[in-house]
Structures are given as C-alpha cells and as structure tokens.
Amino acid sequence: MTQSLDSFKAKRTLQVGDKSYTYYSIPEAEKNGLTGVSKLPNSLKVVLENLLRFEDGRTVTKEDIQAIADWLGSRKSTHEIAYRPARVLMQDFTGVPAVVDLAAMRDAAVSLGGDPKKVNPLVPVDLVIDHSVMVDYFGTTSAFALNVEREYERNGERYEFLRWGQSAFDNFRAVPPGTGICHQVNLEYLAQTVWTKEENGETIAYPDTLVGTDSHTTMVNGLAVLGWGVGGIEAEAAMLGQPISMLIPEVVGFKLTGELADGITATDLVLTVVEMLRKQGVVGKFVEFYGPGLDNLSLEDEATIANMAPEYGATCGFFPVDGDTIKYLKATGREADRIALVEAYSKAQGMYRESGAAEPVFTDTLELDISNVVPSIAGPKRPQDRISLVDASEGFAKTMADEFKKAGEQGKRAAVEGRDHDLGNGDVVIAAITSCTNTSNPSVLIGAGLVARKALAKGLKVKPWVKTSLAPGSQVVTDYLEKADVQKDLDALGFNLTGYGCTTCIGNSGPLPEEISKSINDNDLVACSVLSGNRNFEGRVNPDVRANYLASPPLVVAYAIAGSLNINVATDALGEDQDGNPVYLKDIWPTTAEITDLIRSSITEEMFEERYGDVFKGDEHWQGIKVEGGMTYGWPAASTYVQNPPYFEGMTMEPTPLTDIEDAAVMGLFLDSITTDHISPAGAIKADSPAGEYLASHQVAAKDFNSFGSRRGNHQVMMRGTFGNIRIKNQMVPGVEGGYTMKDGQQRWIYDACMEYKDAGTPLVVFAGKEYGTGSSRDWAAKGTKLLGVRAVIAQSFERIHRSNLVGMGVLPFTFKEGESWQSHGIEGTEKVTILGVADLKPRQMVNIQVEFANGTKKDIEVLCRIDTEDELEYIKAGGILHYVLRNLVTS
Template sequence: MASLDSFKCRREMTVAGKTYTYFDLKEAEKNGLDGASKLPYTLKVLLENLLRFEDGRTVTKEDIEAIAAWTKTGKSSHEIAYRPARVLMQDFTGVPAVVDLAAMRDATTSLGGDPKSVNPLVPVDLVIDHSVMVDYFGHDDSFEKNVSREYERNGERYEFLKWGSSAFDNFRVVPPGTGICHQVNLENLAQTVWTKDEDGVTYAYPDTLVGTDSHTTMVNGLAVLGWGVGGIEAEAAMLGQPISMLIPEVVGFKLTGKLPEGATATDLVLTVVEMLRKKGVVGKFVEFFGAGIDTLSLEDAATIANMAPEYGATCGFFPVDNEALDYLRATGRDEDRVQLVEQYSKAQGMFRPERKDDPVYTDTLELDLATVVPSLAGPKRPQDRVALDVAADAFANVLKDEFKKADEAAKRVNVEGEDFSIGHGDVVIAAITSCTNTSNPSVMLGAGLVARNALKKGLKVKPWVKTSLAPGSQVVTDYLEKANLQDDLDALGFNLVGYGCTTCIGNSGPLPTPISKAIKDGDLVATSVLSGNRNFEGRVSPDVRANYLASPPLVVAYAIAGTMNINVATDPLGEDADGNPVYLKDIWPTSAEIADVVRSAVTPDMFAKRYADVFKGDALWQGIETSGGLTYDWPDSTYVANPPFFTGMTTEVTPPKDIDGARILGLFGNSITTDHISPAGSIKADSPAGLYLQDKGVEPREFNSYGARRGNHDVMMRGTFANIRIKNQMVPGVEGGVTKLQPSGEEMPIYDAAMKYAEADTPLVVFGGKEYGTGSSRDWAAKGTRLLGVKAVICESFERIHRSNLVGMGVVPLQFQNGESWVTLGLTGKETVSLKGIEGIKPRSTVTLEITFEDGSKKTTELLARIDTENELDYVNNGGILHYVLRQRAMA
C-alpha cells in the first residue's frame, strides 16, 4: 500500500496492544485538504481509499482534491479509481468468474508462467445460495428433499466451485444450505474496519466491497460501503484493478420519530422505497441521518440498506454508531475488532453522532417514522406501496384496470381432485423468503408469534396456498426453535425448505399440478405474497400474475386469509372453534412482546456456533470429489467449460488495428438493456442454446436456466442478443435475436450469422442508440459480444457500467457526436464499415467511421472513442482486462 501521501497523513494508532497504520482524514485536512470534515460519511470512505492508493497514475493528488472540493457544490463530474477491500459473490455470478481464473491458470502455463501466480489479490467469498428451489414444501422433510434435488441439478457446478476453494488463495466458498450471501456477510464476513498485513505493517481501513448481486448493499447497515456490480467489474476488483467511477451525488435521508405500534421494519422500507423512487436517486449514494436512527435496530438499518436497488440508489448507508458496535459483539465478532472499529471510526470522524453538524449533501429528504403504516407493495414493482387497509380495494382496481377482469371478479374454478375452488386474487404462494427480511429477528419472530396466536384461535392456512420458509442463515432456525415458534410455523405449513434465496429470485418451484391447471384453465389472476425484495412481472412464478411484497407476519396472515380480496386489516381472517370471527388484531403481537422474545431467543453463542465451521459444509458437500490440482481438469460438461478468451495469446502486446470491411450484426434503438443483450431466464428448446444442449444429450426438462449455465461459454454466446423482446432494426417488425446475413440478406439467428462471418474472417460491429446497455451490470452482455466477434459498439450514448465492461473485454466503445446516429446516416445493415484511428488510439481520441453503401457510395464521420482513462487503454491494447492481468502474472 505504498502511497505518495501528498497530504502527509499516514499515522499509527494502538488498539488492544496492537499497532495499526492508517491514513488520517483529519490530518489530511490540516495539511491542505480543505472540506474533508464536511463530507458525507460515504465520501469519507472514498477519500480514505484514494489517500491510501495514491500512486500518481491511477490515483493522483488532483483526484483526492476533487473529493474534498465536492462539498462546494454537492456534485462532481470527476472520475476516480476506487479499490474495494474485498469481493462477495453468489454462485450464479461467481461460477463464470472462477471459470475465468481457471482459464487464466491454463493460459499462464501455456505462456511459460507459474500457474500459482494467478490468484485473487483481494479476499473473495462466494456463497452458494441461488440454486435451491422449493420443489417440496409443507412437510418436515422438505428441507432434506430440496437440498438433495439441488445437488442433483448442480453437481457439476459444485464440483468445480469446491475445486476452486482449494486451488486458489484468497478465495473461500460457503457451501449450499448455509445461508444467503448478504445475510452471511452481515452476520459473519463483514468487519466494518478491515485490516491487512503487508511488508511487516498492519493497515487499518474501512471495510468495503463490491458484490456480484445487487443486494450487496445490505451490509451498508453495518457501515460497510458496498454495492452490486457485474462479473467483469468484480473480476477486475479481485485481480487488484481499480474500478472507475464518477464521484457520486449523495442524498441525505433524515429519519425522525419512532415507528408506531403495529408497524414493522418491512413497512418502513417499503415507505422509504416509495419516497426515494419519487425523489429520483438512480446512480446516487443515499446516506441516512437523524435522531430516528437511534430508535432502529441494526437489522432494521440493514433491511433499509438491502433495498437500495429497489429505490434505485448505488447504496443506502448508515454510519458506525453504538448500535453497530453492539451488533458486532452480539454476532460473535472478536472484541479486539470491535474496539478497533470504535477507535478508528472516531479518529476518522466516521462515528455517529460524534459530528456536531450534519454533513453536506447534494439534496435531502425527511421521514417521520411515526407516520409509517402497515403496507404491502405490488402487484409488480417494489416502489408501488399500498397501505394494508386499502390493499383489497387496490387489487380490485388492478383486476379492473390492468387485467380487464372486473366483470368476472367473483369467478371460481374447481380444482381437480380437491373439494375447493380458486378465483381471481387468491394467494397461491405465501413465502417467508429473502435476506431482506429473514435477517431481521423482529419480523421473523413476529411471524412465529402470529402463527402461534393463529393456531390458538383455530385458524388454518387455505389449502390452495403453497407455503415456505427459507431463512437467510441457520441462526434463524436456532432462535425460532429456542423461542418454540418453529413448531407453530410448521403447523401452518411454513416448514423449512432451504437456506437460500428461493422464491425471492423466482426459485419458487412448481405449484401443485391441479392448482396450476385451474389457474390456466380459468385464466385466473392468481397472487403471491412474499417477504422478498422484488416482485417483477413473471419473476416469482409463471402461474402468478400479481405479486405483493410484505413483512413475514403479514405473509402468514395472507396465507390464512388465502386471498387479496378481503381487507386483512378489518375483515375476519376466519373463525375460532366457537364460530366467532378472528381478526388480524386478535393474533398480532405487540412490539413489546416481539422485543421480549428477541431478547430471550437471540444469543451471541448461536452466531459463534453456526459460523465456527461456515466453510465446512454438510455431508453432501464434503462427499463431492474434485479433480485437478493447480489447474482444473476440465470435464465434458454443459455447465462449466474452458472459455476461448486466451486462445492463441502470447506475451507480446498487440494493440488493436484499424478495422476494414466490417459487417453490421445489429442495428438497435434506444435503451437497449443488458437484459436484452445478455442471456437470462429460461432456455427455449428451438433456440441456438437449446439446440446445442439437445445435441449434447440434454433433455429440455433438464435445461435449467442461463443463470445456472453461466460457466459454459458455448451456451452463453448462443444466448447473446437472443432475448425474445429485442428488436434488431435490420429486420423491421420482428422481435427476437435475429439478423440478416450480408450480402445475401438471409434471415437467421444472430449467433448463426456471427459464426458464418467468423468462418469468412469478417469483423463485426454493432450499432445502438441512446443509453445502450442500461439495467443490471451483466458480464455476459460484454463477454457474449466479444465471443460473437464484435470489434466495436457504436452508439449515441452508453450506460456507464456496460461501457466499462465492453472495455474490459477488449471491445471498443465508440460514440456518435453532434447529434448524429445510425438513423441520420441512413444505415440499413446492408453496408460495410471501416474504422480508422483504432490503431494508436488514445483515451477519448477521435476515430473515423467510413461507411460504404450497397451502391458503392461512401460517407465518413468522426466518432469519440469512449476509452476514458489510461488504465482502460491498457485493457484495450491487451485485448481485455483478463489479458492485461495475465501478461503481468506470466511475465512476473
């Protein structure tokens, strides 16, 4: 961590008898960094990062000064290079990253280097949590059966990940059946202040991370700055490369007052999501402040932080305070670490409420917690909050306005083989799921108390409801059992189904066949109620058209009610043994009752015991046999394959050359998302990927999903640009991943055309409109583009992360200027194009686009090269970030 230390702020502190070196923000301000003390807490974290990594090239004195100067306007257009302390991955996005590491080791060996040199340079934790599905539910053995089926489906992936956990340094795998990555991170992995021994010196600095899942922000509740990124950015970070980012705007969210009786942390976060979506915080940091924080638990803060992607922010940050220190102790962190967190945070002006004045913010908004009411969100967006007492009316309006079924609201369909019927609005899935809420003992134990009270009143879950309980960690099971509440949940059908994301990410499993058939036969608008963070259309289940987010206690209540058509707040949920009506208020516990159970049931020894052997795994994991040593012995697998990124690579750097006679693979309009470009969701049997799998002997019922097969490039490149809703304007009026092969004009899948062009050694380009690559930062949107043979993407504007990912894969992003576009230039896709100025390209230099039309006429125009920094130029010259790092390792 050699730093130029322009502001002379390298200092030492002693905590519990140990000496730590740190970069003192208060000293930096004394030595000329005016404004540092006024910064938001999040920007202090970024400032410390730049001070620590100042090298005169990736981080300059001017970069550091730009952060301090931010306080003058609350805005900045300055770009910085940020290096997080660690990386967190889940298994869907982690597999391709480990595949790339394994391929780099093979390539290093081929180049005459030492494969041992290829390792993550920062700690990486991968938690396997995305693969378990709710195939079995409502029985005592549901968990064991679901885990067994999970291993059957994913054995090839798990064997590969287990090999990686032993083959690579700085890389750990948390096995299946342990928990959700964000809850494991909050309860165990995060340290709030990180330390590293280097050259005989122990450095202390803020715990920071990036994660390959958008809800990485959950750990912001523990004052750990982290957010979700795509796989390429994560790989860059784990290989020690900086992440380029603009100094963000920071919106301050002031909390006052106290939650009223009956309102939960879930109700609060749905209110926060609604407010921030209306405010508009996309791409911004959000930082919470105000006296209202003192009334919240750390888990409440984590619930709010978790939902940052839903309110659109990069992060939702809570500073270090006494509650954070108490939580670290309560979850079994080492006492010396807790003391370090306290002393370091206070020394840096990062401890709340040590500051006398509120930080400077770009903008602020305020919420009185006393105004929060019980709520749901739906039917398809987390920001569409609906107060509980009007939820039934709101659903009636949805049925009328969106689904045009007002005239059949009372329709019922008999369920084959059963003595009941179902209708519009009936709840067919009630899932206690997701790290958002299962990390919070107050709502989990609250759900258990609702179940206990309901049973005492003789209430039951409706027979058409698929119930499930999927905690984010094994500790939840411990405290539910200690409180004697798991038996009550079991009695209502909320048996443990797995420790993973399950219904929240769409792994709800199939509905019972008779239920599914009745829904389809009757064209019913069935509903789900889940304690998750996303309820997008089609996400939860293909049979369910309206999905509502709710607290775990309300999930239990709606399972009992069985429908969205009654006012759960005021109508009876059912009757007791004497035929008397039972209302929600009759079974809802008081805040004091919940708090008493939390105090008695949740103990530090639970965390210490469960996390003592967190990387060990169960008997199934321990029974997996791995092949290979330092390098992987690649099997014939349709899940994991050695990618061709390094085929033919040498130690010599061969910068890209000008492109002549390229063909156009696609002409796309505005706001093409990474979901359009990247393979996602189910694999169609007649798609290039589906045909490939069948050719390999895989039956369509065993296709799994693109997400599960991210480690196989043959599947993923066939799914690139194959989204069923993408519109290639070369084929007007047609939806789906098709193009026209030139010069014949033959219409075919984009993948097939790309392979024919590759056979003819024809380079390819793609044209787009404004905001190309918006949406989630999906690594395969860039990887697939590269593997299809695309040399450059030419657009009116790029989404920031996708542009960076293209650079990371060696694809040149070029931008039209002066209002030009492929439309104004009159392109149809029949043209050939040449790009002059690629050879010898510099950051933000100009490149000449020469278009040759079908009739032989030509046009030229100047494009802006969106290679924005010297670091990015290194990546492009090397053919991508992986190639750049590989050459460094091979020649070290």
C-alpha cells in the same frame, strides 16, 4: 501494498488497549493541507482514506487526494480515481463463472509462456454457495433434506469445480451450500467494519471495504462497510490487484426523522425509501443516511435499507458507525479486540455518528419522517412501484386492465384437474419468505411467526393453491425461530424450512404443482406471487406467474391465508374463525412491543458463535466431494456445467488494434427498463429454446436442466440464453415475447440469427431505451452480448454496473442525446449502422454514427461514448479487462 508517499503526512499510530495499529488519519491530513475534509460524508471519508493509504504517485497521486477535498466546493466531481477494496465477496451463480475465468486465465498464461501461479487472488475472496438451492419440495418437515439432496444431484459438477478452486487458489475461501445467503453471512460473520493486515512488521488498520459479484452486496453498508456490486469481470480484476476506476461520486444525503408507528415493518420503510430515491434519481451516486431517525432503527433495519440500493438505483446506501454498530458486532460474536478497534478507529477518524453532531456536506438531500410510513407492497414487476396496502387490490385491478388487457376479468376462475378447488386471476400461487433483504432482520421474521401463531389460534389456514416456503439467510434464523417457539406455527401453515439460500427472489422458486401450472396456462390466468424479496422483474420468479409483489414476511403469511390479490387484506376478512366470525388482518397482527420482547428473549450471541464456528467445513455432502486437478484445471469434456470459455482463444501479447464498426446489422430494438434478467435470465430453461435444445442434444433430461443461473460456467448454454428471457420484447418483432429477432424478413431465435451473422462476418448493434441493464450485477449479460457478436449498444441511459460490464467485455456503450431515441430517429431494425473513428475514441467523446435505411437514405446521429475513464479506454483497446490484466500479469 507499496509504502504510501503520504503527501499529507497522515500516517499515524493508534493504541487500542495493549495493541498498536498503523493507520492513515483524516484529521491529520486535514491539518496538513486537506482543508475541510472533516465535513465530508462518511462514505467519502472511506474513499479518502483509501487514496491516502495507496498513494504511489502513479495510480494514486497527490492531485487525486486533493480532488476529494475539492469536491466540497461544488459537491460533485469529474475527477477519476483508482479505488482498491479490501476484499471481494461472491455468490456461486456469479462466482462460478469468475472462477472459470481465473482457471481459463491460468491456461492462457501458460499459452503465452507465463507462470500460471501469477493468476491468483491478491486480496481475500469469499465465495458463498447460496444461489443453487431450489424449492422443489415444500410444505413438509422433510422439505429441507430433500431439497439439499436435489441440490447436490444437480450441481455436483459445479461443486467439484469450486472445491478445486478452493485448493488451487490462494486467498480464496468457499462457504459451503446450506449455510446461508452471502449478504447475510457477510453481515453476521465475514464483515469486520475495520479491517486489518500484517505488513512489514506493522498491523495496518483501515475501513472494511469490498466489491461483490451480486448487486445486493450493498446490504453490508448497514454495518458501515462500504461495498457495492460489480460484474464478475470487474471483481476478477479487483481480485488480481487492479484498482477499480471510478469518478468521485455525488453523495445524496437522506435524512431520517421520527419513529416507525406501531406495527409498521422495516419492509414498509424500505419500499418507501426505494420509491422516493427512484423518483429523486440516484443512479451512479452514493446515498448516505443521517438524522435523528437513525436512533430509532435497529442495525438490521438499516441493513434492510442498504440492501435495496440497487432497487433505488444508487451505488450504495451507507450508514455510518454508531452505538448500534458496536452493539451488533457484540451481539453477533465478533472478537472483543475487533470491537474495541472499530469504536476507537471510527472515533479517531471522525467517522463515528453521535446524536446532535454537525451534519456532513452532501451534494443534495431529501428527508423522510418515518412515522408517516404505511403498510406497503410493491409490484407487479418493479421494486420501486410501491402500493399502500389499502390500495393493493385496487392496484391489481388496474394492472389487470392496463398491463394484461383483462379489464373486468378478475372474477374469472377455472377448474384444477384432480383437486376440489378452482383457480382464478389474481390468486396467489407462491408465498415465499425469502431473500437477504428481509431474512436478515429478526423483527420481520419473528413478526411472521407471530402472525402464523395468531392465525392458527383463530383457525385460519393457507389456501390450497398456495406454494409456501421459508428460506432463511442463515442458520441462526432457525435457531431463534425455534427458541421463540414460532417455527412450529410457521410449519403448521406450510412455511417449513426449504433451504438456506437465495430461492424465490432469484428465480429458484421451483415448479408449481403440475395441475396448478396446467390450469394457469390452459386458461391464460394471471397468477400472482407474494415474496419478501427485492426483485420481482418479469419472468424472474416463476414462468407461470405474471404478477409478482414484494412484501414483508408477515404480509407474505397474510396473503397465503387470503390467497388472492383481489382481496383487500387491509380491510377485508382473511377468513373465518372456528365460530364462523370474520377474522381481519388487525386481529392477527402483532404489536412492535410483542415482537421486540420475543427478539430479546430468543437471540443470543452464542447462536452466532456456534453457527459460524466452523463455517467452511460444510456437511457430509460437501466433505464427500473429491478434489481433482492441480495448478490448472482439467476441463471435463462432457460437462454441461463447466467449460473453458473462448475469451482467450488466439490471444497474443500485443492487442489487436481496434477497428471501425461498418455496416452492422441491428439485432434488437428494446424499450425502457430492460433488465439484466431480460438480457441473461437466471431462471428456468425451456425445452423448446436454443439452450434447452443444446442440453437435450447432450443427453440432459428436461427435469435436470436446472436454471440458467446454475449453468453460468458453460458459455454454450449462456450464449443461447442471452436475450432469451420469456418476457423480453424485441420491438423488431412486435407483439411477440421471448428471444426472437428478424433476419431476412423472418422471425428467428436471436442466438441462431447471431451465429449466422457471425459466420458472415457481420457485426451487430443493439438499440435500447432508458435504464438499460437495470437489476442484478450479471456479468453474463455483457459476456453473452459479446459472444453473440454485438459490438455496440446505443441506449438512452445505462444502469451503472451493466455499462461497466459491457466495457469490461470490450462492447462499446453509447447514449443518445437528451430527448432523442431510436424511435425519434425512425429506426426500425432493417438498417445498417456504421460507427467510424473507433480506434481514436476518447472517454465521453461525442461520436457520429451513420444509419443507412432500407430505402438507401442515410442519417448521421450524434451520440455520447460512455467509455467514462482512461482506464476503461485501455480495457477496450486490450479487448477487455481480463485481457488487459492477463498481459500485465504475464509480463510482471
């Protein structure tokens, strides 16, 4: 870090015990010209401190800092700033391609005559391998060990590559498989709330901030750590010292009052918050929680709410430092000096929340009395579609009629070969306690254990068609479930430990038993899943399961017992006890006091210290991986997991000038809410798809295809999977699901058509509706789009991360004027599209695109260029953000 110009004389010394820290004081800056900044939301104070510390007169100017104070006037801003997070967090699905890109950049640096060592993370990077374990085995005590064995069999090539990266790059640590989910490991161990760095003989203290290559990076905002998900492309640039260009955000204040009623879970609360904020509209905004209701929530409850910021559409959901933050840091075994610094620093900066203190100034506010929250689930395919539990069965009936056009078919049942039970519409075939959202929260996990205990005592069992699984976010969960003596109860119902990682929520639910899958598909049944996750998009959880519902872990257990969405679990009997009496949910539901008492007697600081004491060591599988390669990677030609991507082929030191887009063909017409899952699926690879055919041609057996998520280090697989979700609907091919388009009047695989267009030199465009690119921060949704030859995407609106990723890959994003759409302009997919003036584009400029229809008529449509900042324009001109960074590194 270069010495800050310190225009507002903010640099000060903070004494904490016998330690002295240098910091940039917001109260001092307020005295010296930044009038009123003590009233800022706490999340914006973190941004302000970042600018004060990095003021250099070039990337951060005095005017940039002043713009934060000026925000208080209108409570919004169009001012662009350069923000530098303290660190980067990755998971392996998104981390592997990021490390692949770094390795490819080293090769490219050599080709350009530069020093490959310059391609190296300049800020700390932690990669947690958590997305590769699949639920192949379940319902037995050996499930965990067998799934681990299978994980290493499938992912050996990827893990060898990551072990190389761990040794080849400075500032890069890998947390081995089987440790936990990256966000929970971050919350429980990696995050410090206040970060420190030794520089020029000083210890500098500053807020812990990060970006992550997973959208649920936001979870750590519950610990007052400002962080959010970015694409791997942006994360790589941040790793390599590039600031993140952003507009000063609007901050929506969400006031919480009251206290949760007895038996209401944090999951019920977060699903309510998601529904409210989606209706409010907070895409691209910060949300900050405040109010007396925070006094009645645990830090884990707050982390649950922060986790689902992507689901409510916000950049982040921030909770300020308060007494619970300090208690949590102590309870999870953080060092005493760090805890003392967090408290002293937060109070010195005016960032410590005290009950009864003046409320910050927000752009807008909304309020929830949490005592009104009721038991809830969300589904069947969007996290924001909350349903009160009492209305769930009725809601499923409506879904059957409206979504699946099967009104009146709830009673349809079919035989299951080789089993003594049948299967029907609405049956729950997957019940999964999974995901960072809930497995970080002891209240809902202990609650699930108590539901299991009480259910067993009544003689209840899980229905035989339900695939049950328990995949905690850290090993500490196993420790406290065992100490609370409820793991044995979960085991008895089939919720045995299946792995530590992101499983069902990411699509790693594993296959259903063959006979169950066959009955579903042969009889066109609408099977259901109930999972304690944050994502339930179409085609994500399991290809055989069409309706997916988010629920708390205790409700997951209840639905496994009920076995169907047709049963109203709030009022109907779940089953019968030993004497034939009906058993209802209320009979097995624990009180809040029961859960709290068990938490207090079961969770200790020593559990965290022991589990995280040697967290980077790994088990015997990890330690047995051979590390080969030096400064650059020796790309194995036969690998189907890791290949050198083509981004830098033919790259020169001078960028190729931008050209107009002339006579582009339309590759796709899409409706609203096309997710990054639709564009770049993470789940299973079908044998009869272009990706499956590619793997088969490389002698990979279908049982070893693994998932798209695991093969993100191989562009050949990922290109073939782009726009390949089994549930995506390209309106150019009406009534058809899957990765198809029309070319020359024929239905074709999108990949095959795109390659023919590329060979012919024909550029491509995509048209879409609202919220295009919603969901996970999946860089391959942009990378695949680029490699297929798409030059521009014209949508009604974009989700924040995906728009940024498209720009990072050199793909132009445009939005229609309010009230306009591809439908309103009569576009059918047979048109030619021309966009002139590309070489002279300016940020947020109105642009005319010319559409030539099949009958020869032409129409001009004015659209908004969604290159939002000057830095983004530089990335586009350079051919993408990685090209921009690499040229700078080679010439530095």
